[in-house]
Amino acid sequence: MKVLIPFKVTNPKSRLGKILTHRERKELAFNMLLDVVESVKKAGFVPKILSTQRTGLENEIVDSRGLNSAINDWIKSYTPLMIVMSDLAIIRPEDLRNISALESDVVISPGRKGGTNVLLVRNGNFRVSYHGLSFLKHVETARRMGISCSVYNSFYTYVDVDEESDLMEIMIHGKGRSRGFLEKCGFRVEIRGKEPVLVREKD
């Protein structure tokens, strides 16, 4: 199965701007992408990076259009198709295998705030609509089309990386390059009182 991984090159992860420089955010975004690519390969699937600009990575397709137009064009031509967000820093190969083992026309693995973190589409007439509660929109689209839809339940795919507090999840559950990169930046998790907090050692 083909697995599309959309990747936005410019100004990635802007909400981390308070704790990471622009260059560090770019590096983190890149490391997360590579963690996702690695999980896709380990699951036995073929990753295709759908990038807004050329990055020089293997298996890259450059498409500067918006996310929805680009992905919907792929769905018209290639189903089954899996779409995996590039900031799922703690996703595991088992997640991708479990998703592909579900037999519904559409399988959705939701992210925080109603996002769609992984989507498997087996019906070429399905159309995506990312942004703003896309999880509920995608469930509703499948219902309206009268096709089957499953929710895949996993916190490894639910956790995406947008905010400072998400970095702690990488430090706790991550096993790949993203965690290594954050450690190299000097991040660690400390207990203050009863609460874990993310701290950064400056060298």
Added chain:
Amino acid sequence: MKVLIPFKVTNPKSRLGKILTHRERKELAFNMLLDVVESVKKAGFVPKILSTQRTGLENEIVDSRGLNSAINDWIKSYTPLMIVMSDLAIIRPEDLRNISALESDVVISPGRKGGTNVLLVRNGNFRVSYHGLSFLKHVETARRMGISCSVYNSFYTYVDVDEESDLMEIMIHGKGRSRGFLEKCGFRVEIRGKEPVLVREKD
């Protein structure tokens, strides 16, 4: 199997103080507890509410000691024992059944920030240590004891309710009393730009 649900009566969910009154926070905490109790019953298990004060609920045991002392005393006397946090407002009966189907000596379902949201203990010598990265501490305790330990992966059990943004998760994925209560309070999720936001209608 007995399922302990620790419940703190005084000043619950203090971090929601900006958007909910003290009375509303108490009511939300109570509704979340009842959602958890309902899921435990639907899964076919016996809920025991381990409450810091008398509330008048069925199946209540009052214990004013700290969480760790109270639970460790239970583990000494009753294993297998499952411990489920009372603020897992979107937990489903399947989660509890899936956890009990795992055969390890210890099964942990982690929560955000390294918490332990559900814990199944089958070895009476295990001791809990909640607060501050308890997920990693519990994994390490099992390793040190040389007993088997599994991680149960679910976002329905990963989501606990501490902060304002967590209420949105109840509005999106909740099916029980907690969601009904928030709706009654006038909360709904709106899209502003591309982002979903939680808004409250005042009547």
